[in-house]
Amino acid sequence: MKIALLSYSTKPRGGVVHTLALAEALAATGEDVTVWSLGRGGDDGFFRPVDPAVRLRIVPFPDGPERETVGERILRSIATLRAAFDPSPYDVVHAQDCISANAVDGRCVRTVHHIDHFTTPELAACHERAIVEPYAHLCVSQSVADELTEGWGIKAEVIPNGVAYERFARTEPEARDAWRSQLGRYVLTVGGIEPRKGSLDLIEAYALLHAKHPDVRLVIAGGETLFDYRDYRAHWEMRAAELGIDPVVLGPVPDDELPALVAAADAFAFPSLKEGFGLAAMEALAAGVPLVVRDLPVLREVFGPAARFAATPEDLADQLGQALAHHDPVLRTAGRELAVRHTWSRAARRHLDFYRSLS
Template sequence: MKIALLSYSTKPRGGVVHTLHLAEALAALGEDVTVWTLGRGGDTGFFRPVSPAVRLRIVPFADGPAGETVGQRVVRSIATLRDAFDPAPYDIVHAQDCISANAVGRCVRTVHHIDHFTTPELAACHERAIVEPYAHVCVSAAVADELRTGWALRAEVIPNGVAYERFATTDPAARVSVRSRLGRYLLTVGGIEPRKGSLDLLEAYALLRADHRDVRLVVAGGETLFDYRDYRARWESRAAELGVAPLVLGPVPDDELPVLVAAADAFAFPSLKEGFGLAAMEALAAGVPLVVRDLPVLREVFGPAAHFAATPGQLATALGHALTAEDPARRAAGRELAAAHTWAEAARRHLALYRSLR
């Protein structure tokens, strides 16, 4: 079967990570897989090496004019990918986001999470990318329920996999090196943006510092299509008011991420909106105590393997517990949960869906 998987970026965002792992797992099953994406900022490849069994088609996407809005950039992204992509050679065209779904026309669509945009171009893009695809996949039942309630659409629920061994078997010497450089630290991955609950985590960290002065907050990641400069400025201003100085690493090289995760004392995942929580599942694979926002979708995905909290105060309390209390049963449950989510199984379930649609 010839399969096209489409994403909007080469950068390390959750949907892009998902796309590459799924493509490689489908190719390992013997399928003919091509990944299409936009090469932003002069990119000619993805943020990590991709199996040679997967074909890559990276469409150049030049920087826009000065003053280009997010809405204008989205419209230009759709047009650029649409002009380059020909669906004719493929048996299945599977879009992983609203930009690629708008660009390719008739397709299968993975809805990772439901957004609520106010920018007109984004709102229209989001709506079309939900209602126009002829089949839908969600990575959790909670998001599938949102599709059913909001649009009367039925989605196939296929959870993410996780690169378990990559996070579970990091080099002890490398972990010691990271610890010697960073000390004790609380890690979050995903950058500083509204959906990630960054301001709430900052407030929680300031409260946590009352009893854990030696623990640093480390923020990794942050590649995004959107402009969060105003939110970042608010975050930095609030950090100064609170008298805290988190370490903001920005995007971390892919080969350095597993040891950064594994060396952390706890992992914070206070997102306000998620479809699955792949970065948090990677933390469980590494055996790191996990604190997540108390959302139905994260209750569904993580169950007894995580601590849950809704407010900054509750986040601080849960993080304090994660930092101090030995909890081997929860740690074991986390590793077991992460190990059960394989990309091979995700690929087999996608392939069964594709065959049912032909």
């Protein structure tokens, strides 16, 4: 079977991590897999090495004019990928996001990772078409599949993400010690500073936590995005200054350094307001790190007895404080047992079964 997986970026975002891991697992079964993506900012490859069994097609996507709006960038992204991609050689075309689904005019399988609500007209239209036009749908959690059914009458197959368990569970002590030497004790979050990630709530929570645990830092990693969150970031920075706190903002972390950064954390915060699965949080569980997540139905579904849940900044501060003070061995064991069950090889087999059911 010839399979094309389409993504909008080469940067380390959750959907891109998913795409590469799925592609490698599908190729490991002997399938012919090609990943197509836009190469933004001069990228000619992905943020990490990819198994050579997977073919890569990176479509150049140079930076636009200085005053290019988000909407204009979305339309240019769709047009650029559409002009480069020929679906005819493939048995399955599988789009992982709204840009790539629009680039093939909906003639694809689509994984809906989560439901967004955009105000930019071009992005809202892109999102809607990428839901209603594909001929088959996948979701990474039942909660998102239920949203698709309730909002659009669409039935989606649910195939959860895998996780690179060994990569996060077996980090080198020297690498963990290097992060601890640099940062001391810290609460980590991965995903950058943006509205969907609940970044403003997190600094409110950290200010409360810091009053009781002044030796614990807040560390934020990640942050590559197609969207423009400069106003939100400016508000976040202003609020942090008002609260008298100084979070450590690492930005994107090299892929080979990320597992040790996660494993060295004293707790992992995941206060997202909207998620489809929570891959970064599952990686934290694989590393044996105490996890505190937003109390959302989807995160209850995915993390169940393996995480602490918080609905408000006050709750988040309280639960992080408990995680720092009491490393619960029951939660730690439950987290690792949950993470180890989520394998990419199983996800790949289920994807293949789904692809074959469509023929």
